[in-house]
Amino acid sequence: MLKNTFFVLLTAGLLFISCDDKQKENNLTEREQQLLEKEKTFAQKESEYQALLKMRDSIFAKKDSVTVMKWPASIAGSWTGKVICTESNCNDYVVGDQRTDTWEFDSDSTQLITKIINNNNLVRIYSGKFENNEARLNFKTDSTAKKQVEMNILLNDISPNKIRGTRSIAVDNSCMARFSVELVRSTK
Numbered sequence: 001m002l003k004n005t006f007f008v009l010l011t012a013g014l015l016f017i018s019c020d021d022k023q024k025e026n027n028l029t030e031r032e033q034q035l036l037e038k039e040k041t042f043a044q045k046e047s048e049y050q051a052l053l054k055m056r057d058s059i060f061a062k063k064d065s066v067t068v069m070k071w072p073a074s075i076a077g078s079w080t081g082k083v084i085c086t087e088s089n090c091n092d093y094v095v096g097d098q099r100t101d102t103w104e105f106d107s108d109s110t111q112l113i114t115k116i117i118n119n120n121n122l123v124r125i126y127s128g129k130f131e132n133n134e135a136r137l138n139f140k141t142d143s144t145a146k147k148q149v150e151m152n153i154l155l156n157d158i159s160p161n162k163i164r165g166t167r168s169i170a171v172d173n174s175c176m177a178r179f180s181v182e183l184v185r186s187t188k
Contacts, residue, residue, distance in 0.1 A: 069112050071105045071128070074160060075135060079103045079183040081116075083167060090175035103183055105135075126153065133158060135165075148172050153181060161185045 070076065085097040102117040105128070112128035114137050126137035137153035148171070155165035163183040170176050 068107065068109050070107050071112055071130060071135075074158060075105050075130065075155075075163070077105060078186040079105070079163065080186050081181060081183045083179045083181050086178050086180050088175070088177035090169070090171055090177050092171065093169065093177035102186065124151075126151070135163075155181065155183070 079102070081101050081103040083099045083101070085093050085095050088095055099118075101123065104115040104117065106113055106115060112130060114126040114128050116123040116126070124139055126139045128138075129136045133156075135153075135155040135158070137151075137155070139149075139151040141147065141149045150170045151167060153165060153167045155163050157164035161184065163181075165181045167179040167181050168176060169179075
C-alpha cells in the first residue's frame with residue numbers, strides 16, 4: 001500500500017510539474033508569436049522606409065536633371081509688337097487691320113512662353129520653341145470653346161532691336177488669315 005501511495009504521489013507530482021511545464025511552454029509559444037508579429041511589422045516598416053528613401057533620391061536626381069528652358073538673351077524680355085493683316089478670307093479679319101501690343105518673351109520653368117499684353121491686360125499666352133535661330137509660337141483654343149482657333153507665329157528675321165515674321169490664324173478650319181509681325185525692343 002505504501003508503494004501505491006508513493007506511486008500515486010509521484011504520478012501526481014509529475015503531472016503537476018508537467019502541467020506547469022505545459023503552461024510555460026504555452027506562454028513561451030505565445031511570446032514567440034508576438035515576437036514574430038513585431039518582426040513582421042518592423043520588416044514592413046523597414047521596407048516602406050527604404051522605398052521612401054529611394055523615392056526621395058530619385059526626386060532629387062530628377063530635380064538636378066531638369067533644365068529650365070529660357071529664351072536666348074537676344075529675344076528674352078519685352079517688345080512692342082505691330083501686327084498687320086495681309087490676307088484674309090475670314091469675316092473677323094480685314095486686310096489692313098493693325099494691332100499694337102506688348103510681347104513678353106518669358107518661360108514658366110517647363111516651357112518657353114510669350115505673353116501678349118494690351119492696355120495692361122493679358123490677351124493671350126503662346127507656347128514657344130526656339131531652333132535654328134527661329135522662334136515658333138503656337139496658341140490653340142481648348143475643345144470647349146465656341147470657335148476653334150489656332151494661331152501660329154514664325155519669327156525668322158531676328159536682330160538685336162527688331163524681330164520680323166508672320167502669323168497665321170485658322171478659325172474653325174473654315175477660314176485663314178495671315179499677318180506680318182514686326183517687334184521692336186522696348187526701351188522701358
